[in-house]
Amino acid sequence: MKPMRMHHVGIVLNTREAADKFLETFDLEIDYEGFVEAYQAELIFTKYTENESPVELIIPKEGSPLKNFNNGKGGIAHIAYEVEDVEAVRQEFESKGMEMLEGSAVPGTSDIIVNFLKPKYGQGILVEYVQTVGPIQR
Template sequence: MEQMRLHHVGIVLPTLKQAHDFIDRFGLEIDYEGFVDAYHADLIFTKKSTFGSPLEFIIPKEGVLCDFNNGKGGIAHIAFEVEDVEKVRKEFEEKGMGMLEDKAVPGTDDIIVNFLRPRFNDGILVEFVETVAPIKRD
C-alpha cells in the first residue's frame, strides 16, 4: 500500500447555519462550497492551514446521512489523499474488504473519492481522495 497523508476530517451537520457557526467560532476560512450529487449533500471545505488539514462540513439534504448520530451530526470520517483511488479499492477488495462504491465517484470539482466500509476498519469510515482535473458538471 502506498504512503498516504491526511487530506481532511469530515463532519456531518444538520444545517448550513451550524456549519457556518462552527467556522466562525474557530476563525476558519472557507476554501470551497458546493453540492455532491452522489451523497445528496452540501459541502463546505475550510482552507488548509500551516497547522493542519482542512475540515469538510457535510450538510445532507436526504438519505442515510440525515440520520447520522440520530440527526445531530458529528465526526463522520477521516480522509487520506492517494494517487489512485481505484488502485486502493482493488487492494482492499483483494483482501476481502469492501468499499462503499463500486468505483470512485466525483467529490468536489477536483477530486474523486471512495470509502472503506466501517465494518472492515473497527467502525471507522475512511475516505480515499484522488485529485483530478476539475470535473465538468452539467
C-alpha cells in the same frame, strides 16, 4: 497503497446555520464549497496551511443518506486520505476480502473522486480515499 497524506476530516452538520456557527466558533475560513450529487450534500472546505489538513463540513439535503447520521445529531463522519489512485485502493482492499461503500469511485467536489472503506474494516471508523483529478473550481 500507502496514503500520500491526510486530506481532511469530515463533519456532518445538519444545517447551514450550524456549519456557519462551527466556522465562527473556531475562527475558520471557507476555502471552497461544493455539492456531491452521490450523497446529496453540500460541502464546505476550510482554508488550511501546508502543515495542516482542512475540515470538511457536510450539510446533507433531504433524502441524503447522511441526514440521519448519528441519529440525526451529526458529528465526525470520517477521516480522508489522499491517494494517487482510488481505484487501485479499492482493488487492493477487495483482494484482501474487504469492501468499499461504492463499486467504483464517485465524483466528490469538482476536483476529486472518492470511495470509502466500510467502517467494519477500520475498527468502526469510516475512512475515505480521495484522488485529485482536476483543479479546484472556485
